[in-house]
Amino acid sequence: MSSDLLANALVRERGYEAVAIQADELLYSLSSSEVDLVVIGAEVNSKSGDAFELVETLSQAYPNANAVILLNQTSNESVIQAFRSGARGVFSRQQPMAEFLDCVEHVRKGFIWAGREQTNSLLQALKSIPAPNPFTAGTSPSLTARELEVVQYAAKGKTNKIIASELGLSEHTVKNYLFRAFEKLGVSSRVELLFYLTLKGHTFSASRIESVDETLVVE
Template sequence: MTIRVVLADDEGMIRAGLRMLLDYQPDIEVVGEASDGAEAVSVVLRTRPDVLLIDIRMPRVDGIEATRRIIEELPATRIIVLTTFDEDSYVTGALRAGASGFLLKVSPPEQLLDAVRTVADGRGLLDPAVTLRVIQSLATAPQHDPAHASRLGELTDRETDVLRLVARGLSNAEIAAELYLREATVKTYLSRMLMKLGLRDRVQAVAFAYESGLVRPGSH
């Protein structure tokens, strides 16, 4: 199945480079481009792609607001935010808006391709170089949501343990080692936890864990 992608960046050269890379792949097709956030929303609503690659800093409407508007209209759209090292606050804002992945603009081509395929497959993705920074940013400025906290009661103890470790940035293999479980069992708990909480992926789970108060700054 072909993965349909829209590109949103205010720099034409970047869009051209991304299009060249993506269109060369037999399983990926670029179906639209946008030069600002407002245009990105329009193009996505018209073309209904599987994945949107979007820059954060753009004219008229930035990537965070565009992400929020798109997720409100088309919640199944998978959005990868392209970021730089100095944009931690933007990244956490995009996460809360509904982005499924975060990737540094300097990432190698193979990492970008893997990111597109990963989020198109329904999984969330954080660039390893920004994962810890995103988690630290959430931890230092948590926005406690009582509604989120009440939903924690829907989880079993094991599902809660998995959520807590996901929020600490651990991989499935690391969670399995921590809880003395098989990795396949961790995946099962993760899937059940996401379904019960109405979350799409582990990226959203990280934000939920901090906003619910399950994980607090300095907790381990």
């Protein structure tokens, strides 16, 4: 789905005023006109920027402009990162156009939108997080300095290979640190880890797994 195709569909099917622009023109366009919603396209391994960081900048500078991130491929981690960066909707290019139109319609009305599969995964991850212990509220399991460092990298969406390279460790060692940290925190996956850290008030910069390819502005 190209940005021009999406913009034309919104004009034709919903009667919106829509225009496709490049990512580097987004903030300038927002400064000169009122925009209700922005759809930011992302491509894996693109060099043109970072979709998550752009959404984060957008949500801080223009809080009234709701954002949808359009991904080539969605994973549980990328969906969580998208919402944590400030997006109110996440859409996969593999989904049909009719669902994209529904996504835009819901987000423009102030709702949160994700595909059925992603929603089910997010709900399952939330259910898997241990309930807070009222007798230890405000406390966290004790992680070693290295375990915490590895967990922070994992929370940014980095793979074990990248973590190992940046920290000068082997992938096997990184895997062991994560395993011990997961046991202490009571989580079983990176998705649950992201939810746990978010609930505990931890903040991390957005991941660079996905990067900007195109931007659609809906006025």
